[in-house]
Amino acid sequence: MRSFLRYLILLSIMLAVTCLVVPRRFDIEFPRQPGPDFDRQMRKTYIDILDENKTDIVLIGDSTLRLATDPASFRNSQKKESRTLTFPARLPRSGILS
Numbered sequence: 042m043r044s045f046l047r048y049l050i051l052l053s054i055m056l057a058v059t060c061l062v063v064p065r066r067f068d069i070e071f072p073r074q075p076g077p078d079f080d081r082q083m084r085k086t087y088i089d090i091l092d093e094n095k096t097d098i099v100l101i102g103d104s105t106l107r108l109a110t111d112p113a114s115f116r117n118s119q120k121k122e123s124r125t126l127t128f129p130a131r132l133p134r135s136g137i138l139s
Contacts, residue, residue: 100124102126
């Protein structure tokens with residue numbers, strides 16, 4: 042019983058260090074806001090793309106969207122111009138959406 046109590050105490054301390062000390066030490070925002078990080082240039086780039094194509098519907102998602110949808114079939118079924126913007130689940134700040 043004593044070893045189990047020692048284990049719980051050590052586990053609690055390690056959890057506290059992981060959740061409190063590590064993010065502050067390495068300047069990590071925790072918990073992080075969900076979703077990708079879009080800077081102003083990236084937003085402008087995609088707004089320009091959407092304006093050029095006169096897009097009516099925009100599907101935004103990660104690799105699941107890219108693998109699960111057929112843009113041509115979707116466009117034909119909706120009878121509207123659509124665009125699919127996919128990106129990795131964790132987008133680096135300097136990353137480019139595909």
